[in-house]
Amino acid sequence: MEKQIHIEPVTRIEGHAKITVFLDDSGDVKDAQFHVTELRGFEKFCEGRTLWEMPGLTARICGICPVSHILASAKAADAILAVRIPKTGEMLRRMMNLGQFIQSHALSFFYLSAPDFLLGWDFDPALRNVVGLVQANPDLARKGIRLRAFGQEVISRLGGKRVHPSWAVPGGVNAPLSVEDHQWFLDNLPECKDTIRETIDLFKTSFDCEARGVLGEFDSMYMGLVAPGGKWEHYEGLIRIVEQDGSIVVDGHDPARYSDIIHEASEPWTYLKFPHYVPRGYPDGMYRVGPLGRVNVCESFGTPEADAALEEFRATASRCSGKVFDYHYTRLLEILASIERMEVLLADERILDPRVRAEAGINQLEGVGIHEAPRGTLIHHYKVDENGIIEKANFIVSTGHNNLAMNCAVKQIAKKYISKGNVTEGILNRIEGGIRAYDPCLSCSVHAVGQMPIQVSIVDTEGKLQRTLTQE
Amino acid sequence: METIKLKIDGRDITTEAGKTILEVATENGIRIPTLCHLDGLEDVGACRLCIVDVHGQLVTSCTTQVAADMEVLTQTKTVKEYRRMILELLFAEGNHVCSFCVSNGGCELQDLACELEMHSVRVPYAYPRNRIDATHPQFLIDRDRCVLCGRCVRVCAEVEGAHTWGFAERGSAARVITDLAVDWGAAESCTSCGKCVDVCPTGAIVFKGASNAEILKDPDLVARLIERREHE
Ligand code: SF4
Ligand code: SF4
Numbered sequence: 001m002e003k004q005i006h007i008e009p010v011t012r013i014e015g016h017a018k019i020t021v022f023l024d025d026s027g028d029v030k031d032a033q034f035h036v037t038e039l040r041g042f043e044k045f046c047e048g049r050t051l052w053e054m055p056g057l058t059a060r061i062c063g064i065c066p067v068s069h070i071l072a073s074a075k076a077a078d079a080i081l082a083v084r085i086p087k088t089g090e091m092l093r094r095m096m097n098l099g100q101f102i103q104s105h106a107l108s109f110f111y112l113s114a115p116d117f118l119l120g121w122d123f124d125p126a127l128r129n130v131v132g133l134v135q136a137n138p139d140l141a142r143k144g145i146r147l148r149a150f151g152q153e154v155i156s157r158l159g160g161k162r163v164h165p166s167w168a169v170p171g172g173v174n175a176p177l178s179v180e181d182h183q184w185f186l187d188n189l190p191e192c193k194d195t196i197r198e199t200i201d202l203f204k205t206s207f208d209c210e211a212r213g214v215l216g217e218f219d220s221m222y223m224g225l226v227a228p229g230g231k232w233e234h235y236e237g238l239i240r241i242v243e244q245d246g247s248i249v250v251d252g253h254d255p256a257r258y259s260d261i262i263h264e265a266s267e268p269w270t271y272l273k274f275p276h277y278v279p280r281g282y283p284d285g286m287y288r289v290g291p292l293g294r295v296n297v298c299e300s301f302g303t304p305e306a307d308a309a310l311e312e313f314r315a316t317a318s319r320c321s322g323k324v325f326d327y328h329y330t331r332l333l334e335i336l337a338s339i340e341r342m343e344v345l346l347a348d349e350r351i352l353d354p355r356v357r358a359e360a361g362i363n364q365l366e367g368v369g370i371h372e373a374p375r376g377t378l379i380h381h382y383k384v385d386e387n388g389i390i391e392k393a394n395f396i397v398s399t400g401h402n403n404l405a406m407n408c409a410v411k412q413i414a415k416k417y418i419s420k421g422n423v424t425e426g427i428l429n430r431i432e433g434g435i436r437a438y439d440p441c442l443s444c445s446v447h448a449v450g451q452m453p454i455q456v457s458i459v460d461t462e463g464k465l466q467r468t469l470t471q472e
Numbered sequence: 473m474e475t476i477k478l479k480i481d482g483r484d485i486t487t488e489a490g491k492t493i494l495e496v497a498t499e500n501g502i503r504i505p506t507l508c509h510l511d512g513l514e515d516v517g518a519c520r521l522c523i524v525d526v527h528g529q530l531v532t533s534c535t536t537q538v539a540a541d542m543e544v545l546t547q548t549k550t551v552k553e554y555r556r557m558i559l560e561l562l563f564a565e566g567n568h569v570c571s572f573c574v575s576n577g578g579c580e581l582q583d584l585a586c587e588l589e590m591h592s593v594r595v596p597y598a599y600p601r602n603r604i605d606a607t608h609p610q611f612l613i614d615r616d617r618c619v620l621c622g623r624c625v626r627v628c629a630e631v632e633g634a635h636t637w638g639f640a641e642r643g644s645a646a647r648v649i650t651d652l653a654v655d656w657g658a659a660e661s662c663t664s665c666g667k668c669v670d671v672c673p674t675g676a677i678v679f680k681g682a683s684n685a686e687i688l689k690d691p692d693l694v695a696r697l698i699e700r701r702e703h704e
């Protein structure tokens with residue numbers, strides 16, 4: 001008899017998700033679906049509002065990623081004003097985004113994910129979190145917490161208390177960098193660099209290539225922005241898509257024309273859409289974004305230590321890794337790269353220039369803002385009328401791009417760890433881990449909020465509930 | 473000028489006849505919340521937030537003159553409760569999502585909500601959906617944030633003399649309009665002086681191009697202009 005196992009929702013990710021595992025008659029996994037079950041519909045809210053409100057309005061899409069939305073929105077608005085923002089404005093936006101990379105990646109690694117693999121997948125669920133990590137490895141946990149705090153401090157020093165609504169504005173940013181804050185960044189970067197060096201060392205000695213297969217491995221394409229020369233890029237750049245073997249599918253694609261190559265499919269069982277690469281169709285046009293995507297598409301980071309670390313990673317993984325677990329590895333590499341990029345920005349005296357904002361009216365009726373958010377490529381696309389009133393808004397958020405891949409990962413792990421209907425908490429947690437590796441932000445992706453305790457429902461072919469397991 | 477005596481909140485006060493309760497209270501350091509009142513403009517008693525108790529009756533202090541032996545109470549339970557309800561109605565009538573409003577942090581309506589400890593709105597929201605009029609090259613009006621205080625109407629007529637702004641309709645359909653309800657950008661009488669932007673207490677009339685919480689208003693402008701004119 002066919003059974004369904006529901007895991008609901010995935011703990012320690014933001015938003016509300018539910019997983020259904022379909023078992024066949026013999027109790028083996030037939031299929032798995034990752035459902036996102038809430039929708040708030042920000043695209044509709046934006047219609048009729050003004051362009052100038054968009055950064056602050058779209059910042060509210062998500063309490064986790066406001067910075068990413070502010071930047072994408074401001075970039076889309078720049079395109080509508082048809083301005084080239086002052087160099088310093090761009091540098092400060094880059095600083096902000098790097099701060100966001102550091103805090104978001106550190107949160108994902110030290111708070112959300114490391115407890116699974118540093119404490120063990122089958123560790124007591126009540127302690128398989130940052131509290132347990134503090135008890136087991138207080139030094140690492142403390143450093144991780146401080147690293148994240150640094151990223152957050154960068155954001156709040158740049159954006160001020162009102163970082164949410166008003167810092168990045170159409171045309172630039174609304175305040176220059178102060179000499180004191182500049183110095184504070186310089187003073188605090190070295191400790192962060194030490195922490196990340198140490199963490200990368202610990203990570204690579206703890207998990208060899210084989211151990212990194214724990215969450216599955218599969219082929220897909222990868223997408224990300226790259227700078228000229230194929231360098232890793234987070235703020236500007238052109239779209240590149242590569243195959244699993246690293247060969248180039250698309251290169252130098254103008255991000256403003258993303259819709260030529262990316263379409264979004266819908267399914268009735270989830271609110272999260274399925275972006276895919278158009279020429280391959282749906283669902284074959286699956287690609288992955290985020291840390292693994294960016295690392296796989298780029299030739300190099302362009303900074304010495306990150307490049308050395310990248311070389312070591314590639315030595316164990318081939319040109320492009322397909323391992324889900326390597327999201328964690330590449331997240332750490334990106335923290336290192338972000339710190340080095342910050343050093344470069346801070347050493348450039350232009351960063352203290354007071355000219356940070358260009359003023360202009362509505363010069364174009366359509367604008368696309370794309371940049372790399374920690375979780376992957378983020379797209380804001382607006383159409384406005386002559387007066388700057390939004391007529392249409394489209395968002396493709398990072399988590400959406402990975403939707404096909406997350407479904408794929410869940411199915412693969414379920415197949416590996418569930419057999420003959422045998423299900424334990426540790427196995428369920430690995431499925432969650434498979435999703436968590438992508439660090440999905442579901443509050444972003446469907447604009448949903450809220451969490452509940454985990455609920456596992458086992459349903460038979462007639463839809464009758466056989467058993468319910470709950471986890472606090 | 474005739475001198476009179478009255479009591480405000482139990483305090484004996486000596487003042488001149490012809491002044492409003494609000495004026496006298498303010499002169500004596502007694503705070504009465506206001507919204508439509510603005511120094512330099514004619515008082516019209518539009519918002520009703522400045523109500524006080526005079527011998528058991530609720531009156532608007534901005535339009536009621538002091539009288540001999542008057543006993544005014546500014547902080548009774550009823551007065552406070554009514555003020556709060558008026559404020560709640562103002563919020564319920566519009567769409568006030570402060571978090572992405574240009575005026576966030578510098579809004580007189582928002583300040584009143586804090587001052588009067590308005591923690592929730594007990595009446596259903598109307599969720600109006602007025603079109604934002606951004607047809608003027610420098611300014612825009614979001615009528616969903618308008619509280620019908622009439623400051624724009626008065627400053628435009630009394631100080632600028634352009635008479636661009638006016639009221640149209642009644643009751644819940646009431647709204648401010650430019651010229652004969654044409655788009656602001658097409659209102660020929662508008663001199664683009666920007667005074668209405670400076671005096672609008674909320675995020676209804678704002679400078680185009682200002683982003684969230686970038687409020688740049690100057691409601692004291694009117695009082696300064698009037699003072700300078702008197703010096704001429
Ligand atoms: S006008 Fe004032 S109360 Fe209304 S949304 Fe804006 S800040 Fe809030
Ligand atoms: S637009 Fe502003 S000033 Fe004019 S009535 Fe409305 S709230 Fe008052």
Ligand SMILES: [Fe+2]
Nearest residue numbers: 062065441444
């Ligand atoms: Fe998010």
